[in-house]
Amino acid sequence: MALRGLVALALLVLISRFSSCYLPPTPSSHGFIQCLTENIPSELIFTPGSRNFTGVLVSTIRNSRFLSANTAICIVTVTDASHVQAAVRCGRANGVRLRVRSGGHDYEGLSYRSVRPETFAVVDLADLRAITITTDGEHWAWVDSGATVGELYHTIGKHSTELAFPAGVCPTLGIGGHLSGGGIGSMMRKYGLSVDNVVDAKLVDASGDLLGSRAAMGEDLFWAIRGGGGESFGVVVSWKLRLVKVPSTVTVLRISRTLEQGAVDAVTKWQHVAPTLPDGINMEVLVQGRQAVFQSLYLGACHHILPTLASRLPELNATAADCNEMTWLESAAFINFGNTNTTALLDRSTGRLDSFFKNKSDYVRRAVARGVWLEIFTNWLSTNGSGLLILEPHGGLVGSIPAGATPYPHRSGVLYNIQYVASWSAGDGSSAAMNWVHSLYDFMGQHVSKSPREAYANFRDLDIGENKVVKDVSTFHNATVWGHKYFGSNFQRLATVKGKVDPTDYFRNEQSIPPLLETN
Ligand SMILES: Cc1cc2nc3c(=O)[nH]c(=O)nc-3n(C[C@H](O)[C@H](O)[C@H](O)COP(=O)(O)OP(=O)(O)OC[C@H]3O[C@@H](n4cnc5c(N)ncnc54)[C@H](O)[C@@H]3O)c2cc1C
Ligand SMILES: *[C@@H]1O[C@H](CO)[C@@H](O)[C@H](O)[C@H]1NC(C)=O
Ligand SMILES: *[C@@H]1O[C@H](CO)[C@@H](O)[C@H](O)[C@H]1NC(C)=O
Ligand SMILES: *[C@@H]1O[C@H](CO)[C@@H](O)[C@H](O)[C@H]1NC(C)=O
Ligand SMILES: *[C@@H]1O[C@H](CO)[C@@H](O)[C@H](O)[C@H]1NC(C)=O
Ligand SMILES: *[C@@H]1O[C@H](CO)[C@@H](O)[C@H](O)[C@H]1NC(C)=O
Numbered sequence: 001m002a003l004r005g006l007v008a009l010a011l012l013v014l015i016s017r018f019s020s021c022y023l024p025p026t027p028s029s030h031g032f033i034q035c036l037t038e039n040i041p042s043e044l045i046f047t048p049g050s051r052n053f054t055g056v057l058v059s060t061i062r063n064s065r066f067l068s069a070n071t072a073i074c075i076v077t078v079t080d081a082s083h084v085q086a087a088v089r090c091g092r093a094n095g096v097r098l099r100v101r102s103g104g105h106d107y108e109g110l111s112y113r114s115v116r117p118e119t120f121a122v123v124d125l126a127d128l129r130a131i132t133i134t135t136d137g138e139h140w141a142w143v144d145s146g147a148t149v150g151e152l153y154h155t156i157g158k159h160s161t162e163l164a165f166p167a168g169v170c171p172t173l174g175i176g177g178h179l180s181g182g183g184i185g186s187m188m189r190k191y192g193l194s195v196d197n198v199v200d201a202k203l204v205d206a207s208g209d210l211l212g213s214r215a216a217m218g219e220d221l222f223w224a225i226r227g228g229g230g231e232s233f234g235v236v237v238s239w240k241l242r243l244v245k246v247p248s249t250v251t252v253l254r255i256s257r258t259l260e261q262g263a264v265d266a267v268t269k270w271q272h273v274a275p276t277l278p279d280g281i282n283m284e285v286l287v288q289g290r291q292a293v294f295q296s297l298y299l300g301a302c303h304h305i306l307p308t309l310a311s312r313l314p315e316l317n318a319t320a321a322d323c324n325e326m327t328w329l330e331s332a333a334f335i336n337f338g339n340t341n342t343t344a345l346l347d348r349s350t351g352r353l354d355s356f357f358k359n360k361s362d363y364v365r366r367a368v369a370r371g372v373w374l375e376i377f378t379n380w381l382s383t384n385g386s387g388l389l390i391l392e393p394h395g396g397l398v399g400s401i402p403a404g405a406t407p408y409p410h411r412s413g414v415l416y417n418i419q420y421v422a423s424w425s426a427g428d429g430s431s432a433a434m435n436w437v438h439s440l441y442d443f444m445g446q447h448v449s450k451s452p453r454e455a456y457a458n459f460r461d462l463d464i465g466e467n468k469v470v471k472d473v474s475t476f477h478n479a480t481v482w483g484h485k486y487f488g489s490n491f492q493r494l495a496t497v498k499g500k501v502d503p504t505d506y507f508r509n510e511q512s513i514p515p516l517l518e519t520n
């Protein structure tokens with residue numbers, strides 16, 4: 001009887017320690033690290049001041065703005081899903097929150113820093129990065145979150161020159177964060193976003209349980225993790241992807257037009273043309289200084305696309321001399337490095353960390369008038385601190401998938417999105433570049449999508465709103481301000497899923513999905 005009582009008591013203690021309602025009021029960093037060392041190899045735990053904490057911390061920081069004073073109590077470089085489970089359980093038991101980092105590209109650094117005073121540790125997935133390709137008539141890949149898109153592209157391209165995966169351009173992007181926010185890239189008009197091609201996943205939830213499949217997590221949660229933003233629903237450790245078919249020869253075209261050569265007319269016309277070109281061609285524009293660079297990936301041979309370009313966008317005078325034919329894998333290298341050295345896609349080093357950035361985004365549903373483009377060139381692109389605009393056409397498959405199919409709502413009717421990129425280097429004051437991006441964004445307000453003014457979750461921007469925490473839970477109401485911009489009418493469904501899987505808001509950051517509880 002006494003023994004039974006003891007067992008029951010022990011069970012009760014265990015349950016309350018790990019149950020989702022328990023978060024001690026005073027965080028215990030010491031207790032957390034103690035708990036971790038009992039559960040995972042100590043060489044994977046880095047505390048400030050200990051060997052190489054800074055080296056590991058900065059290893060994937062891409063933005064110098066966030067290099068200074070980091071308040072993480074430790075970094076855990078997990079190599080197995082069970083380590084993630086231990087971090088969640090130890091975190092919950094000791095009142096320590098987790099910031100999850102895969103590739104570290106978050107525009108506001110939220111995968112490794114907290115803007116609010118919170119006791120947190122960084123769970124770094126960079127070394128959890130296996131990629132396995134399987135075939136059963138169709139082709140699939142299981143990819144761990146810490147792999148980069150460059151590693152994924154390289155593995156697929158070496159397996160077959162006729163397989164590919166639609167995702168972002170920069171090779172160092174982490175799979176974990178990139179897929180958590182959608183994944184736009186140069187094949188989205190033909191094959192959709194990355195998340196439109198995710199068919200299964202494994203996730204560690206807020207109780208530290210490993211949900212090993214889509215069936216185990218349920219359709220709502222599986223829907224939410226495919227674009228509903230990182231951090232909110234748990235730690236995705238692995239994703240199953242549907243690979244897509246590409247021809248063994250693709251074409252990269254790069255054509256630039258200066259103001260004198262008619263850049264304003266070409267960009268104005270491009271707005272109507274690019275979203276309605278055949279799905280196999282994606283033509284983005286980089287607008288900077290006095291010129292616009294039209295960069296295309298065409299899934300086919302040069303001579304097949306030239307007649308279409310000649311009739312649809314004669315302003316570019318595209319000829320065979322503008323074409324570079326190569327394999328799809330080589331195109332991934334070429335677009336980034338200007339050469340076809342595909343080994344460089346595996347390089348994870350960030351290069352020199354001497355750049356500071358602030359980026360913002362918009363979606364355009366009604367073409368911007370020619371006069372406005374002229375004004376952008378004259379008043380913003382030729383001034384001190386001026387930056388870069390990147391225009392990514394939608395239409396094709398990405399535009400025809402229903403807005404509620406995944407959390408990414410910017411589908412039917414979107415012509416293209418704009419990314420405003422302001423950058424400066426260490427010596428310069430940041431003010432000119434910051435003023436530039438904010439004043440251009442203000443000016444553009446009247447010319448882009450409205451109510452809500454849409455933004456892309458993967459181009460995180462804390463200017464559009466931050467969560468407010470009341471009684472230790474992020475409030476739904478305050479989050480709608482930024483939530484509707486990123487997710488449109490999908491925001492409420494995301495918050496409802498969050499309310500079911502993490503009602504006490506353990507996984508959170510300044511822009512995580514707040515729990516919407518049925519009692520609200
Ligand atoms: C140079 C550059 C180029 C880019 N190009 C593109 C592009 O072409 N297309 C595009 O769509 N986007 C692009 N982006 C944006 C990019 O998709 C996002 O920044 C994305 O979140 C990066 O993923 P990450 O794993 O590298 O980032 P991280 O900083 O590691 O994570 C981003 C967010 O996701 C969370 N998170 C990370 N891993 C997990 C996980 N396993 N489970 C749950 N949550 C997680 C983090 O906590 C954080 O909130 C670019 C960014 C940069 C800096
Ligand atoms: C520190 O960590 C970084 C990133 O993991 C690694 O590249 C570097 O070799 C490490 N340095 C030492 C001295 O261990
Ligand atoms: C802003 O966008 C540019 C171009 O894609 C990118 O190089 C840079 O890293 C981005 N900024 C941040 C804050 O990551
Ligand atoms: C494009 O072609 C037209 C007609 O052939 C020609 O008049 C024009 O100068 C060309 N423009 C450029 C920038 O090459
Ligand atoms: C290709 O890139 C790799 C990795 O960046 C580099 O080591 C190698 O020297 C490059 N090869 C050539 C031929 O440039
Ligand atoms: C940019 O700044 C420099 C130095 O402050 C100044 O001489 C120059 O006139 C400025 N140029 C423009 C276009 O504002």
Ligand SMILES: *[C@@H]1O[C@H](CO)[C@@H](O)[C@H](O)[C@H]1NC(C)=O
Pocket residue numbers: 467468477478
């Ligand atoms: C949150 O919403 C309330 C109610 O609308 C508002 O009064 C408050 O200012 C908001 N707080 C923040 C930080 O946005």
